[in-house]
Amino acid sequence: MNLTISNVSKTYPNGVRALQGISLTVPAGLYGLLGPNGAGKSTLMRILATLQEPDEGSIQLAGLDVLGQKEKVRETLGYLPQEFGVYPKAKAEDLLDYFAVLKGITQRAARREVVEALLRQTNLWDVRRQQLGGFSGGMKQRFGVAVALLGNPKLLIVDEPTAGLDPAERVRFLNLLSELGENSVVILSTHIVEDVAELCTNMAIINQGQILLEAEPLRAIERIRGKVWRSVVEKSALPALAQVHAIISTRLLGGRTVVRVYGEAAPGAGFEAVPPDLEDVYFTTMAGHYHPTSAQEGGAATS
Known part of the structure; x- marks a missing residue:
């Protein structure tokens, strides 16, 4: 499908x-x-x-x-x-039952079975009689999934x-x-x-x-293996580095800057090759440096 x-x-x-x-x-x-x-x-x-x-x-x-x-x-x-709203004074079980009716599950026994199964699946069964207004953000999200799953x-x-x-x-x-x-x-x-x-x-x-x-994320990561380099540099050195190399990302570490660079070869002394991750794929793609060549990687990338 x-x-x-x-x-x-x-x-x-x-x-x-x-x-x-x-x-x-x-x-x-x-x-x-x-x-x-x-x-x-x-x-x-x-x-x-x-x-x-x-x-x-x-x-x-x-x-x-x-x-x-x-x-x-x-x-x-x-x-x-x-973003979605809930009735804060409604209990989770009651409101899910209401949404089940709207979804067309009108037979009471079948609806009770579906509601219980979804509340258990989303790990909300133990709080089913609590008002939704007292739910944490994550609990509300899980309740939203329960609603979304009605009707398989x-x-x-x-x-x-x-x-x-x-x-x-x-x-x-x-x-x-x-x-x-x-x-x-x-x-x-x-x-x-x-x-x-x-x-x-x-x-x-x-x-x-x-x-x-x-x-496929794993294939995309593999495509840039050996092309991601890391070094710790002074923040003041970043503008000059960015003029000649494709900077993927920067992070602060102990007051200094950890920079990751994309390139076929090491950008210079002090850089080491590091295993790439999906964040590297994301930033190199957004910057236009990622060039897929296979059909599986859907060559819609920018140049």
Whole structure:
């Protein structure tokens, strides 16, 4: 089962070109859509969730025309937006039961079984009688996943799900997402590289409404092995270094700056080769230094 996005574009009335001819093939499993804020991720997610119309393009999901058969798509869609509200005085079990009715699960016994299963799956069973207003951010996100999973969706969309979560809740949430991609297409839209690195077997990098790279994370990382170099330098040396080398990223360490550089050979004395990671792939792609050559790496990267 694939989700096929073909030449989807969207320009807002104020002239902002949110999407520019987006084409992606998303297989079953966890798929990461990675990009900075304002890259067009949320616009694409809303279009996939049938909440917004593109100006042009087509989308197919397991034989369904997503743009032309919205009601059919909604029957098999789960959507966790970046921000969503809950009734603070409602109990988790009661509100999930209410949403189950809206989803069409009208038989009481069947609904009770589904609600219990989802609350257990999202690790909320023990707090099912608590009011949602007292839930932590991570607990609310997990409740949102429970709502999104009603009806066993074939397409599950989660938009920036870990933003604002503390480290412990983030781990719980990512563990939950990792269980969901066995029988569905799960799209994880995020600007957090670690989320994609830890979860996704396929990904795309998007910026300014365009796909820069479509790849398997591990293959993309392997493509730059031997081309990432690290050194500790004085901050004052960075401008001169940036004039002649492709700087990937900089970090402070003990008052000094750790710099990672992309290049075929060592940039100079004091640099050592280091194993690359997905963050290196992300920054080299955003800077236009990553040049995929195989079909699997979807040569949409910039030059």
